Amino acid sequence: MFNGTNIIAGLEIGTTKICVVIGELKADGSMNIRGLGQAPSNGVRKGEFINPKEVAEDVRAALAQAEKMADVEIRSLYVGVTGGHIRCFNNRGIHHVYSADREITQEDVEDVIQNAKAVNLPFDNSILHSIRQHFIVDGEDGVTDPVGMHAAQLQVNLHVIHGKTNRLQNVMRLVQTTSLQVDDVVFNGLASSLALLTAEQKDLGALVIDMGGGTTEYAVYSEGVIRHSGVLAVGxxxxxxxxxxxxxxxxxxxxxxxxxxxxxxxxxxxxxxxxxxxxxxxxxxxxxxxxxxxxxxxxxxEEVFKIIAEEVEKAGLMNLLRAGTVLGGGCTHMPGIVKLAEKVFQMDVVIGRVQNTGGLVEALEEPEFATAIGLVRYGAIYQRKPVAQPGWWSRFTEFIKKLMSLVR
Ligand SMILES: Nc1ncnc2c1ncn2[C@@H]1O[C@H](COP(=O)(O)OP(=O)(O)O)[C@@H](O)[C@H]1O
Ligand SMILES: [Mg+2]
The missing domain is CATH 3.90.640.10 (ATPase, substrate binding domain, subdomain 4)
Structure with a gap:
């Protein structure tokens, strides 16, 4: 029993259920879900903890179930967050390329991203995510990798998701009381979108809505990147x-x-x-x-869908959703929800299925597990630790090779 670097766990602390999913990232990059654990959620209302002790107990129960099923011991996990306090905006950073030949380097890229991250948030808010959308190189939009291009000015668009610092800290503190480490806190709406959308749908433009018990999260993609996101404290x-x-x-x-x-x-x-x-x-x-x-x-x-439709319309994205709307969360079990969404959004709507992930069918087929599976996928995409560390012998031979090349 171990928590190797290729094991990734996600925890969703929902209003209805607390759910742990354990995935194994294979060497070929594929994801296999090995464990699922859930407990009814007794201490959460509208995404906020009203009884932290009970929440911690429910987390332990869900974790124990998932660990048993996956036959691994989890020491750290990616934790989903939600709540009406979460907001988003898009921000642009500007940077002048000063080198004599005006070739954009990795440092220029890091500088422009830092510039875009320097935003004035309300004093009690913290950034949850700042996701790169596109670079703009001397006015040319839509550049994904500007390193090596020549230009005088580099700009970047970021999608920033932020929330109230104390609420985010509450989540971390709560998880730490269960002796687990937090790999990262992740917005639930982002996690659901990572589980439910294909790369093609993101390119074409799509809206993901995850309707749970106390909250409904949504995220909008177009041209392959996230453009808008939000939460309604209604479910x-x-x-x-x-x-x-x-x-x-x-x-x-x-x-x-x-x-x-x-x-x-x-x-x-x-x-x-x-x-x-x-x-x-x-x-x-x-x-x-x-x-x-x-x-x-x-x-x-209908009221919930109409509020989301207004938000998407206000952001100027409604006409860009050529892949339509994808629904997730427990409420998608309700008959007629797809037709109602089609009526409100005036586009194709489907109930989402988890994409590009194998393993436990009971986890993959139920729309209420999309968030927790998405947290595992987030871990696979963003984790900084390598999937497999080279062993000491290969590091040693590498070192000797380097020495030899210096001597020669
Ligand atoms: N068959 C069903 N018909 C209508 N609503 C359902 C059905 N199954 C589950 N739900 C609703 O889905 C919600 C729970 O969704 P879920 O995504 O698990 O929530 P959370 O993530 O907030 O814990 C509850 O309000 C529940 O009543
Ligand atoms: Mg949920």
Whole structure:
């Protein structure tokens, strides 16, 4: 049992479930999911911790399950973060190339990125991600690697995602109380997009929406790069709340009713049919009209989609989404959600499937695990440690070779 450098773990602390996924990055670059563990989430509301002790216990339970399944011991993991405090913007950095021949070097690239990162955030915010979009070389846009090009001015566009420092620190502190190290904190919406989108969809332009219990995260791509992202502190739990309030039933019955008879679309043909609401023993408490249930549900989901559509429109990206919208998260189990999204966004919508990843089918096929799998994929893309360290013998022979070449 070991946590070799090719083992990567992701932890999503959701409002509904706490989930750990363990992946193995193979030497050929492919990803294999080896372990999945989950525990119902008892201490989180709208993505915020209301009972950290309970959250830590749930993390331990999910981790133990995943470790057992993967037969590895995890010491560090990539942790997803979300919440209404997370914001994004795009920023441009400018740098003048001073060398005599005006050839752009790696140092110029690092300088321009530093320049773009120097942003004025609200005092209590920290940068979560600053993701490179494109370079602009003497006004020529869309350059992906400017090193070696000749120019007087180099610019770069970055997508910056930031959040409240104390909320981000709370996540790190909580994970550390479980004796685990945090490899990195990652925005859940970014993680979901890494799991659900193909490179082609990113090129064509796509919107990813992950609708969970207390939050809905989204991310927009076009021309291969992330352009916009955000979080709404609204999710499936609000639909349950609306049903409980509107039908005068308890939250637990509303949740059961939503899952068993819910629909995101109002179907006039069955609108007058009645659904029986039962207690724990299966005895009928009351009967409600299907049309009423579906109307309450569709109103809330439509509202969430409309807010996202407005945001995407405001960012000027709506017409660039040629690959359409991809849905993830537990709410995608709801019948009719794809049709409703198509109506609001006026484009093709599909339920996302995890891309380019093998292993546990039960993890890959359920849309609610996309975030945790995406965290593992983030680790594979951004981890700084090499996949396999050369052993001491090959390092020693390398050293001798270098010495010999100096002597010769
Ligand atoms: N069959 C279903 N119909 C409607 N909603 C569902 C269904 N299955 C799960 N959900 C909802 O999905 C949400 C949980 O999604 P998930 O992505 O696991 O959440 P989180 O990441 O916030 O923990 C809950 O609100 C749950 O009621
Ligand atoms: Mg989630």
């Amino acid at each position: 499936g739990d609000h639909i349950t709340n609306d049903l409980a309030y509107g039908l005068k039933i308890s939250l637990s019955r509303a949740e059961k009713l939503k899952k068993a008879h819910g629909s995101a679309l109002v179907n006039e043909e069955i609108g007058d049919q009645t659904i029986s609401v039962t207690d724990e023993l299966g005895l009928e408490i009351k009967r409600v009209k299907a049309g009423h249930v579906h109307l309450i549900m569709s109103a809330r989901i």
